[in-house]
Amino acid sequence: MNKISVLVLGLLAAVSTASAQTAASFSSRMKFYAQPSVVVAFPGDFDTAAGGALALGVTVDGVHSVEAEVIRFKSGLGSTDVTFTPILATYKYRIALAHKLSIKVGASVGSTKERAQAWWGDEEQTAFTYGVVGGVSYAYTDHISFDGNVLALRLDDTNITTSGNIAIVTAGVNFRF
Numbered sequence: 001m002n003k004i005s006v007l008v009l010g011l012l013a014a015v016s017t018a019s020a021q022t023a024a025s026f027s028s029r030m031k032f033y034a035q036p037s038v039v040v041a042f043p044g045d046f047d048t049a050a051g052g053a054l055a056l057g058v059t060v061d062g063v064h065s066v067e068a069e070v071i072r073f074k075s076g077l078g079s080t081d082v083t084f085t086p087i088l089a090t091y092k093y094r095i096a097l098a099h100k101l102s103i104k105v106g107a108s109v110g111s112t113k114e115r116a117q118a119w120w121g122d123e124e125q126t127a128f129t130y131g132v133v134g135g136v137s138y139a140y141t142d143h144i145s146f147d148g149n150v151l152a153l154r155l156d157d158t159n160i161t162t163s164g165n166i167a168i169v170t171a172g173v174n175f176r177f
Contacts, residue, residue, distance in 0.1 A: 004126045005131065015151060018055045020078040022062065029060055029061050030058055030059070030060055030117045030131065031058065031062075031176045031177075032056075032057070032058050032176070032177055033055075033056070033058070033067075033174050033175060033176045033177070034054070034055070034056050034058075034174075034175050034177075035053075035056075035057075035059055035067075035098045035147060035173065035174040035175070036052070036053070036054050036122075036125070036170045036172055036173065037052065037053040037054070037055070037147075037149075037170040037171060037172025038050070038051075038052060038053075038101055038170070038171055038172065039051040039052055039053050039071055039072075039073050039169070039170050040168070040169045041071075041075065041084070041166060041167070041168045041169075042166065042168075043073075043082070043084060043161060043166045044163030044164065044165055044166065045073050045077060045161065045163055046075035046076060046077045046082060046131045046160045046161070047075050047076050047077065047084055047106065048075070049073040049074055049075035049084070050073060051071065051072045051073025051074065051084075052071075052072060052073075053069060053070065053071040053072070053170050053172070054070055055068070055069040055070075055090070055172075056068055056069075057069075057090075058175070059094075062091060062094065063093060063094045063095075064091070064092075064094075065087070065090075065091070065094065065104070065106075066089070066090070066091055066092075067090050067092070068087075068088070068089055068090075068100035069086075069087070069088045069089075069090055069108075069174060070086075070087050070088075071084075071085070071086045071087075071088070071136070071168060071170075072084070072085045075166075079118060079119060080116055080117065080118040081116070081117045081118075081172070082114060082115065082117075082160060082161075083111050083114070083115045083117075084112060084113075084117045085112065085114075085115075085167070086110060086112040086115040086129055086153065086166075086168075087110045087111055087112075087113075088108040088109065088110035088129065089108065089109055089110055090106055090107070090108040091106045091107055091108075092104040092105065092133065092135070093105055093106055094137070099139075100138055100139040100140075101137070101138055101139075102136070102137050102138070102139075103134070103136050103137075104133070104134065104135045104136070104137060104147075105132075105133070105134050106132070106133045107130070107131070107132055107133065107136075108129070108131050108132070108133055108151060108153065109129070109130045110124050110128065110129050110130075111127065111128055112126065112127050112129040112152045112155050112158075112166075113125075113126050113128055114126070114127065114155075114160040114161065115151040116160050123159075123160065125149055125159060125160055127155040127156055127157055127158040127164075128155070128157065129153050129154065129155050129156075130153070130154055130156075130163070131151055131152050131153035131154055132151070133149055133151045133152075134149065134150050135147055135149035135150065136148050137174070142176070143175065143177065144173060144174065144175060144176070145173070145174040145176070146171075146172075146173060146174070147170075147171070147172055147173075147174050147177040148169070148170065148171045148176070149168075149169070149170045150163070150167070150168070150169050150173075151164070151166075151167070151168040151169075151170070151172075152166075152167055153167075153168065159170070
């Protein structure tokens with residue numbers, strides 16, 4: 001082989017080694033997670049509701065989390081049953097209080113599908129949703145934590161809910177992998 005071929009092969013090997021180290025370093029900083037939760041919701045003028053939620057996300061450097069979350073609960077007002085389904089993208093920032101205990105603060109944006117069912121028929125509507133989130137987390141192990149969150153959401157352009165405000169409390173188990 002001539003010197004140029006050896007130089008090119010050596011350069012390619014060095015670049016691939018450096019990029020592999022960078023990718024490994026970045027992937028070690030990222031932790032993916034799934035968090036199923038039970039939900040208690042206070043949807044404005046409607047009755048207190050219960051339901052469930054599922055969040056899938058990624059945490060970078062142990063402090064920044066971005067997740068997609070689907071929440072579903074059913075409430076009522078008189079003879080009308082209303083099902084709420086918020087679908088949110090959420091950012092959370094983690095503040096460590098102790099080795100295993102931390103608090104989280106952040107914001108959410110997304111949409112909420114509302115479906116009202118009454119004896120005279122059904123009405124369905126989707127509203128733009130945004131709000132703030134706060135919570136506490138206890139790390140049981142490196143891969144399992146117990147999380148509690150409070151979400152204060154605002155729904156724009158909704159005819160079904162009169163106040164447009166929803167408070168949601170979630171309690172779940174966070175599985176990191």
